[in-house]
Amino acid sequence: MAISPGKSTFSEESRTKKFPLTEEEIFIRIVELPTNCLQKQFRNIVSKDQLYLALQHAGRNPSQKTINKYWTPQTTKLNFDDFCIILRKEKPTSKSELLKSFKQLDINDDGSILHTDLYKFLTKRGEKMTREEVNAIIDLADVNADGKFDYIKFCKLYMTTNEQCLKTTLEKLEADSKLSRHQFGSHIKGSPERDPSPVPKSSPRVIRKTDQETLSSKGDIRSSLLSTNRKFKTSVFFTITMGANSNRNSKLTEPNLIKDWQCIQSKGCFFLEEDGEIISHQYRMQIAQRSMVYLTIKPLHLSQVEGKPSPWLSVDTALYILKENENQANLQLMCFTELQNREVFGWTGELGPGIYWLIPSTTGCRLRKEVKPITEEAQLVYRDETGELFLTKEFRSALSNIFEVIDLDGNGHLSLEEYNFFELRTSGEKCDEDAWAVCRENFDTKKNELTKQGFMDLNLMEANDREGDPRDLWVTLHSMGYNKALELTAACPFVIDIYAEKCKPRIKAVHMEPCSGQLEKAICKSVLNKGDAKLMDGYENIIIHTYNYNTWITSVIENKSDDKVIIHINNELSINCINNRGLDVFAVEVAPKSTMVCQHVMPLNEQQEWIYYCIYSLIS
Structure with a gap:
């Protein structure tokens, strides 16, 4: 490098x-x-x-x-x-x-x-x-x-x-x-x-x-x-050369005797919106006493059609850990899962007792809208010779995968809280206690939680209510990231594992929000703390920070001045690179006294060397 x-x-x-x-x-x-x-x-x-x-x-x-x-x-x-x-x-x-x-x-x-x-x-x-x-x-x-x-x-x-x-x-x-x-x-x-x-x-x-x-x-x-x-007032440039498969040079190793540590797991998903925004689950974690902790995040393996690629498995994932001090508005960045072993990103360290927020992140370089012609729309339902309606095998497989994603604790059943994350994603509304009681009466449940069979029957009932019209079913599928060929192309399910040496950690999904806000602050802070900083010549209040995460590169613009600035970014001389903006040349506006994530860059082909060469220019 x-x-x-x-x-x-x-x-x-x-x-x-x-x-x-x-x-x-x-x-x-x-x-x-x-x-x-x-x-x-x-x-x-x-x-x-x-x-x-x-x-x-x-x-x-x-x-x-x-x-x-x-x-x-x-x-x-x-x-x-x-x-x-x-x-x-x-x-x-x-x-x-x-x-x-x-x-x-x-x-x-x-x-x-x-x-x-x-x-x-x-x-x-x-x-x-x-x-x-x-x-x-x-x-x-x-x-x-x-x-x-x-x-x-x-x-x-x-x-x-x-x-x-x-x-x-x-x-x-x-x-x-x-x-x-x-x-x-x-x-x-x-x-x-x-x-x-x-x-x-x-x-x-x-x-x-x-x-x-x-x-x-x-x-x-x-x-x-x-x-x-x-005209450009001044410019600075960065050059970073990365070897092929640089992300395979792993530093992530499991702690010794981790089999004796207490473990908890939770799942979640990144959802790609029509406008390119990424939405994800966010979590609260409780640590009862000071302990060594090992956290990992990785894409979730789902049942797949043999021979078909699974695009979400190549999506980068990360987890930012912030400590809650006094209230939710006062969060302190503690660490993030920077180390990697293949598709797994992790962190090992000591955490004191308290409440922590876990905010998943993906750069957006690989989770992108895929616009390709669908030669044949998948069939969701069919009728047998008696006229009875059934779900097709392909649709049942997709529903099974959706169930795996929304079953956050992985116990094989859906609680009301888990089901409501699904409802908010697909309909924008929550299911109240009364409606949940009716659901339990009509569909298969276990310990007041909906089973996978109950979830299947619920979707079949929706199809019957529409007399076989699949349009509402497609709304659900599109919301969960599926295209008309029943391929998961606009979502990346993930799984978080937390191990603690001296106490059993607790984790709970509390929000499903855009990957901005607290996450943007956390990324900016981590890059400012660890990145390479360069001042604009003659404009020392404007600083470009760039940090190499080994797998991707993130740049942050810091504007300490009292005026907004417009920064022009040119990546045209980069080689074998993709960025989350989708453009080689663009410009961003940075508000006074603020920092912002400018771009994330990754290799287009991990099997080849990639060179990040970017020019940042101040526009008058």
Whole structure:
């Protein structure tokens, strides 16, 4: 592992100049703009004309040949990732390129071209322009006189017009969006059409190299460069190189004589919401006396269809332990399960008597919305020859797994508290004592708890109540993370084991909440305590903290100033990496006197080396 020192990546000149912007600055500012003003416009490009306009708005003047290169007869839609790749390949025309191209037609080397020569060139070479299009250029009074086209004046006019259009566009963008979102540019939320893979992949239609065509393109000098007049004040970067299978270098070992320790177990689940937010159970743990404690968390193994991968088993898990002092609002971070042995994360240490909160965490790098076509929707119910309704084998298997997940204490039965976690997740309402009494009367129970058979019969009754209509059953399945093929793709069940040497620990699930709030504070504190900190040059109140957990890397931004700041993050030079934001380039707003988790990064392929290279830039 190597960590390179941070430094400013942009010269003082590039930080102070207003126009023109460099190619990289223009692209970064296009991508960092807020979702509602840029990506909403370019998220779904469904025609050639829309692609042409989008490229013009982004400061390009594409020829029809260029458009045809990216919009083939097989193309039906381009998403925002495709659009960004095209921007990378189709560089904006510079003044020097224009001058060089025009100079080839300047026979007398006097800065002008005869109208007759210009007309022949534009209508007979390359992508031919129409007579009307050429006349529009020749009719420009400022650059034409005595039958000649003054291309030096034209180039100056072209660049000046672009800069003026840039300013006008930015004023409109500022009016449309106040940049008040916590994260800019995250087009995952509400974008089911987006390629679900963690790293944007280029479409086959945009992988070919392009050649810059200046005079052969139908340039419109009124096209605007859609960028921002903001500039980077300063930047720092981090580089961390990790070897293949670095997470296999385990330090987690069970304490000696652990078989003599007292143990308790609880299960739970991470649920991925439609907007990308992750919700999880949270727990209170009681330790009666000072004791050595060993805690672990890992994905829960469930019965699986042979030959089918189980995506949740590769999801990273962690557990933060906070001590309750006086009240629930005053929690002190004690430790977290940093050590690893394969999929198990754990911690060993001494804890004093008291109440502790256990807050599960996952980075979100691997628990992601999976948007893929379902070739055939699974059947949930069927009728036999007598017309009686039954649950299909596949649906019963899914219900069996759901039962295993919501049976938090693992005793094979559902208590009212356990069942209510299920009800809150699937319907948003709790089952009261009276309703629970009716449930016990009608379905199989043991010691006032619902058995697995009773749970199955309860779902069958719901199907019968709807006369076999499976829509309500699908609501339940989707809420629990299943797709239409009955695959568990939007949830990760886990199991927590707690061993104590001198007393029997107690644990109880008390909430099911978003993985934010106290968890965000805990992650920030752990990274600030253990991470590598770098100050923004000239802005010592803005600090970037990065910590390598061996399996993943987390960065936290600390803003000690009295003003909010906007930090631009660029991961484009990272290799074999995925992050929880789903974007290589984005920006975040950090409130005054606050800290925030910026991103988590993991290897895309654990079997290969991965290199984290990230530039953090302060935007003025």
